[in-house]
Every structure is written in structure tokens, then in C-alpha cells.
Amino acid sequence: MTSAGRNVISLDDLSAADLRSIIARGAEIAQSRQRQFDTLNGTVVGIYFRKTSTRTRTAFSSGALRLGARIISYGPDDWQTNTGESYEDTGRILSGMLDVLVARTAGDPAEMRALGAHRQMPVVNAMSDEEHPTQALTDLTTMLCRFGCLEGRRVLYIGEGNNTAAALALSLSRFEGTELHLRTPPGYGISESVRARALLHAEQNSAIVTEHHDMDDLPTDVDVIYTTRWQTTGTTKADPDWRETFRPFHVGTRLWQHSPKALFMHDLPAHRGDEVSADVLDGSASIAFEQATNKMHSAMAVLEWCRQ
Incomplete structure (x- = not known):
């Protein structure tokens, strides 16, 4: 189980040390000749995009696969939030099945806060109205x-x-x-x-x-x-x-x-x-x-x- 506070919903969620660590690791991967890693082997990453995306969706999908994870992709019509289920309940259910959720709502960041309220499933903001941290x-x-x-x-x-x-x-x-x-x-x-x-x-x-x-x-x-x-x-x-x-x-x-x-x-x-x-x-x-x-x-x- 991951520790609390591993969401990336806003850049203000990250300490200075966390920010530097993620950037340095990204540069290390970019400059490496290695294309496959096993650091997420055995994990399942959910990819939910309510809005269009080429780069970000492909980046997280391909990146998760290269890290050894498996992915479940959701489109804008796939969740029961469309029929009135709350984001709190959706997050509670998904947190028992997914290890990480990457979400683009392009809406109120409060939706992502609700999804990320359960410590066992970190949530990554792949773009909201206010901020695009990744x-x-x-x-x-x-x-x-x-x-x-x-x-x-x-x-x-x-x-x-x-x-x-x-x-x-x-x-x-x-x-x-x-x-x-x-x-x-x-x-x-x-x-x-x-x-x-x-x-x-x-x-x-x-x-x-x-x-x-x-x-x-x-x-x-x-x-x-x-x-x-x-x-x-x-x-x-x-x-x-x-x-x-x-x-x-x-x-x-x-x-x-x-x-x-x-x-x-x-x-x-x-x-x-x-x-x-x-x-x-x-x-x-x-x-x-x-x-x-x-x-x-x-x-x-x-x-x-x-x-x-």
C-alpha cells in the first residue's frame, strides 16, 4: 500500500524534494538507453480521460506498460458518474481495484480530490481547468x-x-x-x-x-x-x-x-x-x-x- 499524500493533483501537493526527485528521475529515464523497466510490475493503472488527449494519454499508457504495469482505460461515457454516482463513491470503489488512477476531467479539481481521498489509490491530475501539473x-x-x-x-x-x-x-x-x-x-x-x-x-x-x-x-x-x-x-x-x-x-x-x-x-x-x-x-x-x-x-x- 502506498503512503498517504502520493496524489499529484496540484503541484502544491509536492514538497520541494518530491518535485526535484520526479524531475530528476524523468531526465534520467529520458537520457537512458533502457526502454523497459519493471518497477511497476504487478500493478494496475487506471487511465480515465473525459476530454481529448494525444500526448498525455499515450504518455501515461505507454509509460505504465514500459514500467511493467497493466492498464485499464476508460472513456468519457464509461463511469457511472454519468448516471449520478458521486466521485467520492467512485473513488472508493476504484481504490479497491486500482493501484494508481490517472484522470483528465478538465473540470473542477474537487472531483479529483474526491477520487483521491482513499490512500491506497494515488490520483494523478492529467489536466483540470485550473492546472496541468504533469x-x-x-x-x-x-x-x-x-x-x-x-x-x-x-x-x-x-x-x-x-x-x-x-x-x-x-x-x-x-x-x-x-x-x-x-x-x-x-x-x-x-x-x-x-x-x-x-x-x-x-x-x-x-x-x-x-x-x-x-x-x-x-x-x-x-x-x-x-x-x-x-x-x-x-x-x-x-x-x-x-x-x-x-x-x-x-x-x-x-x-x-x-x-x-x-x-x-x-x-x-x-x-x-x-x-x-x-x-x-x-x-x-x-x-x-x-x-x-x-x-x-x-x-x-x-x-x-x-x-x-
């Missing part, structure tokens, strides 16, 4: 592989203050001397709750988290320029003219004039011509597809940590 773990694993350390890294994030941006703010700020400069469209910034938590982490780690709603006076010589798709998976925007608001936040090659050594990251899927130009996404600075592959390596590290 994406941030992937992102930091990729940066660690590329730079050798996370301390002092400088990141320019351009685009919506969505769950990916929230997770990046809540994770990068926990490393000494890092800088995260968010440039988000007016009305589409990170939430006040996320901002307050990220700033608290930053204060404790001599890090910097800033947010502005224009593209003026961008920081120079950053290590990473990061963007996400303008239309976050599973969401819609009330403003019919939102594309005009987002247009100045397009990532093109001109951004490299002041940060010529910057690497480009994107959580994917990408829409060339919207949030990023094809020249950037497919160019020599882009590590977006390496980043996507690392989602599996990071997922394996998360699953191992949940079962420790």
Missing part, C-alpha cells in the same frame, strides 16, 4: 535535460494564462534564481490564486514571476521562449473577437533578435500561423517535439513516485 513536470524535465540544471533559468511565456501557464508558474518558481516572464492577452491572465501562490514560492527561492498584458519591453537573453495554443483543449471563449486580442502575442522569428540562444517550447498541439509561425515550430531552436516525447519519460517518473 505538463509542468514534463517541461522542467526537458529543461533539465537541455541545460543540466534548473536554477537560474529564464523563461518568456507568451499566450493565454491557462492551466499550462499556471503549472509552469507554480513549478519554475520553486527553483533558486529562476525567472518567469508571462506575457498574456488582456483578460486572459493567470488567476489571482495561482499568481499569489507562485509569488510566494518565488519569494522563498529568490525567483521572479512577472505578468504583463502587452508585448512591450520584452526581457532579453532568455533561455526559453514558450507558448501554447490559443484555444485551450476543452474550452471556449465568450468574446467573439478574441483572436484580435491574441494576435499581438504571436510567436515569430523576430523574438530571437534579442534572445538568439533561446530554445522554443510548446505543449502541443500547435496551430501554425496562430500562436506560432511554422518557421519557429519547425526551426532549429524548437525542442517542442522532444518535449512531447519527454511527456512519457516524465509520466513514468510520476507513476514510480506514486508507488514508492
Whole structure:
């Protein structure tokens, strides 16, 4: 039986030591020539996705299999929650049958808290409305592989203050001397709750988290320029003219004039011509597809940590 507290529902569930351990293990797996492990041999991992997914679902499914686990996959219509059963009761039942549950609800994180209330079944948040913690773990694993350390890294994030941006703010700020400069469209910034938590982490780690709603006076010589798709998976925007608001936040090659050594990251899927130009996404600075592959390596590290 696993110990209590092994859920990964929010990055704030992880201690600094846990965060470092998962990222380091993800990088170790990424850089290893070994493709199969037996660390989850004999376990059963549930994979529940209520919303669409290519990378995250495949990463956790493939990762679990490579660790020696067996998986049970659920689609959006498979649970009795559709007929009124509570998430509390669903979690209670599943906890007697599964060793880990990976869930994407893209809804209220309280649903995952209810599923994860039973200590014998850790729950991994594969994306909710507020936060995408396993994406941030992937992102930091990729940066660690590329730079050798996370301390002092400088990141320019351009685009919506969505769950990916929230997770990046809540994770990068926990490393000494890092800088995260968010440039988000007016009305589409990170939430006040996320901002307050990220700033608290930053204060404790001599890090910097800033947010502005224009593209003026961008920081120079950053290590990473990061963007996400303008239309976050599973969401819609009330403003019919939102594309005009987002247009100045397009990532093109001109951004490299002041940060010529910057690497480009994107959580994917990408829409060339919207949030990023094809020249950037497919160019020599882009590590977006390496980043996507690392989602599996990071997922394996998360699953191992949940079962420790």
C-alpha cells in the first residue's frame, strides 16, 4: 500500500524534494538507453480521460506498460458518474481495484480530490481547468535535460494564462534564481490564486514571476521562449473577437533578435500561423517535439513516485 499524500493533483501537493526527485528521475529515464523497466510490475493503472488527449494519454499508457504495469482505460461515457454516482463513491470503489488512477476531467479539481481521498489509490491530475501539473513536470524535465540544471533559468511565456501557464508558474518558481516572464492577452491572465501562490514560492527561492498584458519591453537573453495554443483543449471563449486580442502575442522569428540562444517550447498541439509561425515550430531552436516525447519519460517518473 502506498503512503498517504502520493496524489499529484496540484503541484502544491509536492514538497520541494518530491518535485526535484520526479524531475530528476524523468531526465534520467529520458537520457537512458533502457526502454523497459519493471518497477511497476504487478500493478494496475487506471487511465480515465473525459476530454481529448494525444500526448498525455499515450504518455501515461505507454509509460505504465514500459514500467511493467497493466492498464485499464476508460472513456468519457464509461463511469457511472454519468448516471449520478458521486466521485467520492467512485473513488472508493476504484481504490479497491486500482493501484494508481490517472484522470483528465478538465473540470473542477474537487472531483479529483474526491477520487483521491482513499490512500491506497494515488490520483494523478492529467489536466483540470485550473492546472496541468504533469505538463509542468514534463517541461522542467526537458529543461533539465537541455541545460543540466534548473536554477537560474529564464523563461518568456507568451499566450493565454491557462492551466499550462499556471503549472509552469507554480513549478519554475520553486527553483533558486529562476525567472518567469508571462506575457498574456488582456483578460486572459493567470488567476489571482495561482499568481499569489507562485509569488510566494518565488519569494522563498529568490525567483521572479512577472505578468504583463502587452508585448512591450520584452526581457532579453532568455533561455526559453514558450507558448501554447490559443484555444485551450476543452474550452471556449465568450468574446467573439478574441483572436484580435491574441494576435499581438504571436510567436515569430523576430523574438530571437534579442534572445538568439533561446530554445522554443510548446505543449502541443500547435496551430501554425496562430500562436506560432511554422518557421519557429519547425526551426532549429524548437525542442517542442522532444518535449512531447519527454511527456512519457516524465509520466513514468510520476507513476514510480506514486508507488514508492
